[in-house]
Amino acid sequence: MSRYQMAFLGVGLAVVAALSAPAPSLRAQAQFAPIQTHALNGGVYWIEGGVGSNAGVVIGKDGVIVIDAKQTPESGKAVMAEVAKLTPKPVTHVIITHSNLDHVDGLPGFPKGLTIIAQENCKQQMEHPRNNPQNIDLSGYIPSKTVAKKESMTIDGVRFVLLHFAPAHTSGDLIIYLPDQKIAFTGDITVMRRPYPLIHLEDEGSSAGWIESMKGIVALNADTFVPGHDGTQTKAELQQRLANTAARREKIKELVAQGKSLPEIKKEFGEAVAPPAGGGPGFPTFTDVVYKELSKT
Numbered sequence: 001m002s003r004y005q006m007a008f009l010g011v012g013l014a015v016v017a018a019l020s021a022p023a024p025s026l027r028a029q030a031q032f033a034p035i036q037t038h039a040l041n042g043g044v045y046w047i048e049g050g051v052g053s054n055a056g057v058v059i060g061k062d063g064v065i066v067i068d069a070k071q072t073p074e075s076g077k078a079v080m081a082e083v084a085k086l087t088p089k090p091v092t093h094v095i096i097t098h099s100n101l102d103h104v105d106g107l108p109g110f111p112k113g114l115t116i117i118a119q120e121n122c123k124q125q126m127e128h129p130r131n132n133p134q135n136i137d138l139s140g141y142i143p144s145k146t147v148a149k150k151e152s153m154t155i156d157g158v159r160f161v162l163l164h165f166a167p168a169h170t171s172g173d174l175i176i177y178l179p180d181q182k183i184a185f186t187g188d189i190t191v192m193r194r195p196y197p198l199i200h201l202e203d204e205g206s207s208a209g210w211i212e213s214m215k216g217i218v219a220l221n222a223d224t225f226v227p228g229h230d231g232t233q234t235k236a237e238l239q240q241r242l243a244n245t246a247a248r249r250e251k252i253k254e255l256v257a258q259g260k261s262l263p264e265i266k267k268e269f270g271e272a273v274a275p276p277a278g279g280g281p282g283f284p285t286f287t288d289v290v291y292k293e294l295s296k297t
């Protein structure tokens with residue numbers, strides 16, 4: 001197992017859990033990592049650590065807007081504690097980038113009665129038992145405001161543009177763009193832990209929609225992009241990711257058109273044909289996803 005695979009296994013557990021109910025041993029491995037808060041500009045921060053995704057913090061005039069809630073109530077509470085170190089203002093809103101449990105199951109660590117905002121498909125997915133293998137009680141945390149495609153709003157004096165270009169990582173992805181700070185929170189669309197993007201077909205994600213969404217993201221007037229996992233990204237990195245992924249998708253299309261089978265295509269890319277040894281649910285690769293999409297039509 002390469003270092004990359006080890007790191008990926010360690011950090012991708014939440015995503016495994018989102019794919020299907022994880023084995024108890026996998027769930028037990030989701031460690032509470034040290035919490036670290038990073039300052040960006042204009043009252044914007046991002047928090048890594050705990051269990052699950054990054055969280056964003058935007059300090060407004062009278063209150064605080066949080067982006068994503070991490071994976072466990074304990075981690076949600078840790079975000080609240082970090083906010084309290086930054087400002088005495090109360091958290092009033094949580095904006096969710098998508099429905100995967102590593103972004104929403106920390107919500108019960110936040111006070112009830114907040115305004116929870118998400119893309120409309122994300123709300124539906126949050127209410128689906130398939131997305132709640134941890135049996136977390138999300139009553140009181142289901143989004144009270146939903147966005148279909150694009151909505152501009154001012155919350156606590158801060159301008160937000162909430163964007164959904166197309167189904168990508170899931171069909172409920174929402175990008176949180178702060179035009180004054182030139183920062184965008186991109187959820188898991190831009191996560192780069194794998195050579196090519198992770199698309200959740202079970203949550204109606206789409207590789208073609210991923211490309212459309214990335215085109216929309218790189219067209220934003222932003223300098224800093226905060227993904228759902230790992231550190232901030234530049235526009236150049238995202239442009240490179242988009243170009244590589246679009247080229248790989250074209251190559252898969254070409255091979256499918258030549259009548260190549262999935263194992264043949266994987267072999268051509270030097271990708272393991274069989275799922276990794278050691279059990280546990282495998283991650284479908286980008287090749288798996290695109291092949292499945294193309295063979296459906």
Ligand SMILES: [Zn+2]
Binds near residue numbers: 015102
């Ligand atoms: Zn995630």
